[in-house]
Amino acid sequence: MSKVMVFIDGTWLYYSKNKLGEAQSDDFNIDYGKLPKILAQEISKQMDNIQLDVVRSFLFGSYAWNFDERDAEFVDRQKDFFSMLKERYHYTVDIFPINFKGRRLRKSDRDSDDTFEPREKCVDISLASSLMYHAAIPNAFDIALVVIGDQNFAPVLRTARMLGKRVAIASVKTCCCMEFSDPYNSADIKDFDIIWLDDLLPSLELQFKRKQLRCESPLHNSDELAWTTYDPRKGEKFYCDDCRSQFSQNRDKYVASIESFPSSNADEEIIPEIYDIPEMEIAGFIKTKFSDRGFGFIHGEDGYDYFFHLSDLHRELDFEFMEDGMPVLFEITKPSVSGKAGAAQNIRSGEFINDEDDMEFDGIIEQEEIPNY
Numbered sequence: 001m002s003k004v005m006v007f008i009d010g011t012w013l014y015y016s017k018n019k020l021g022e023a024q025s026d027d028f029n030i031d032y033g034k035l036p037k038i039l040a041q042e043i044s045k046q047m048d049n050i051q052l053d054v055v056r057s058f059l060f061g062s063y064a065w066n067f068d069e070r071d072a073e074f075v076d077r078q079k080d081f082f083s084m085l086k087e088r089y090h091y092t093v094d095i096f097p098i099n100f101k102g103r104r105l106r107k108s109d110r111d112s113d114d115t116f117e118p119r120e121k122c123v124d125i126s127l128a129s130s131l132m133y134h135a136a137i138p139n140a141f142d143i144a145l146v147v148i149g150d151q152n153f154a155p156v157l158r159t160a161r162m163l164g165k166r167v168a169i170a171s172v173k174t175c176c177c178m179e180f181s182d183p184y185n186s187a188d189i190k191d192f193d194i195i196w197l198d199d200l201l202p203s204l205e206l207q208f209k210r211k212q213l214r215c216e217s218p219l220h221n222s223d224e225l226a227w228t229t230y231d232p233r234k235g236e237k238f239y240c241d242d243c244r245s246q247f248s249q250n251r252d253k254y255v256a257s258i259e260s261f262p263s264s265n266a267d268e269e270i271i272p273e274i275y276d277i278p279e280m281e282i283a284g285f286i287k288t289k290f291s292d293r294g295f296g297f298i299h300g301e302d303g304y305d306y307f308f309h310l311s312d313l314h315r316e317l318d319f320e321f322m323e324d325g326m327p328v329l330f331e332i333t334k335p336s337v338s339g340k341a342g343a344a345q346n347i348r349s350g351e352f353i354n355d356e357d358d359m360e361f362d363g364i365i366e367q368e369e370i371p372n373y
Contacts (some may be wrong), residue, residue: 003055004043005141006036007131010061011123011149016149016175020198032059032207033089038203039145042195043168055141058092059085060127062120064105065097066334069107069343073247076311076345080236094130096122104336128156136161143168147197151177157189166191173198202214218244218310218320219294234279236315247311248293283350286326294319298328304336306344314348 017030019372036057044052048286052292061082064075085091110249127148134140143166146153154177157167167190169180179187181194197204208229215226226240239247282300289296294310308330310319329350334343 001051001053002047002142003140004036004040004052004143004145005055005131005134006039006057006145006147007127008035008057008059008146009123009150009153010059011120011125012149012175013147013172014061016172019174020172020201028201029206030204032085032091035147035204036049036145038200039147039168039170039195042170042200043143043145043192046192050055052143056092056179057089058094058127058130060123060130061095062098062123063095064100064118066102067100068109069334070100070109072309072333072343073244074105076115094126096120096126124152128153131156131160135160135165142166143191145170147168147171149175149177149180150238151179154179154187154189158187161188161191168192168195170195170197172196204243213238213240215243217294218291219243219246239311244311247309273329281329281331281346284330286322286324286328289319289322290373296322297341298330298347300330300332305341306332306336307341308344308347312345312347314346317348 001096006060013030017028020028036054040052040054044050059082063078063082064071067075081092082095086093099118101116103114103116107114110116127146131144131146135144144157144160145168146157147170149171157169160167169190171180171194173181173196176194179189183193210227210229212225213228213230213232214224217239220240220241220243225243228238228240232237232238282302284298284300284306287297287299287305297307298306298308300306313319327350328347330344330347332342333345336342
């Protein structure tokens with residue numbers, strides 16, 4: 001039995017999926033659970049139906065960091081997707097941050113004179129490095145199945161073939177370079193006819209099934225059972241569409257009034273160098289929680305304050321049972337700048353030594369300072 005390893009350029013595939021033949025719609029979604037198996041079956045057809053074993057699937061991608069908080073819901077969904085690939089389908093996921101420098105993610109949402117262009121780093125190199133690493137391991141795989149479209153992968157495909165591996169390419173017709181689609185294989189980069197994802201749409205489309213789940217939001221004020229097509233991961237809390245919409249509105253209102261929430265170090269404008277490291281986890285404690293509005297503030301061990309929303313909590317932590325002074329661990333998604341509170345995510349309970357000199361509780365924000373949402 002021949003062994004197949006799947007290597008997916010996740011960023012390219014995300015931006016190419018709406019150009020898949022007739023699937024030119026945001027409503028079309030790829031079933032990543034079926035994708036490796038379906039593509040392996042297409043290779044098998046070209047090998048007289050020989051049995052193939054998909055031994056591992058890799059996806060390489062990126063996520064936004066240091067972005068405008070109005071896009072937080074989209075980034076959360078993006079990270080949930082990567083976690084789902086690992087937990088449910090056992091992908092090996094390698095992702096890298098893109099610094100948006102406080103901007104909106106979509107260019108159309110930014111000022112017309114803003115020339116900023118986000119730069120993705122490492123994704124292509126990571127895919128190529130991983131392919132070469134496993135190609136050098138005896139018997140790790142026989143066939144490299146790559147889901148790509150960019151010409152810059154051609155050298156690594158040629159090298160893999162020089163190491164005795166066979167290469168199969170799956171791509172999108174309107175997003176594929178000529179070298180990959182060339183039926184004569186003039187560039188010596190493949191061992192099979194190219195597999196067009198456009199021709200596999202019925203098999204690849206993710207089908208959503210409606211079901212009833214109990215909404216776990218403490219702000220939910222109607223029947224707890226809600227109809228949804230969302231399929232939560234194991235242990236993940238489910239929030240209905242209405243509550244998620246309310247979360248999003250509260251985030252937007254927070255961003256609009258961010259100047260009302262000063263950081264503890266309001267006079268300090270220098271950002272520590274540690275914030276060059278995305279999603280660094282630090283310790284802190286709950287400074288104040290506003291139960292009726294679903295958000296609060298953490299005082300970090302670095303002396304700065306960080307806003308959080310109940311949707312930013314790790315699945316193990318329940319917003320309802322959080323109390324002021326409770327020790328937590330969290331990741332910084334937006335640093336404190338010019339005295340304004342930063343933003344936190346992936347908040348979970350934590351134990352640390354509360355040094356009164358370093359972690360002075362310097363006052364709870366008074367109720368009247370909070371906008372009347």
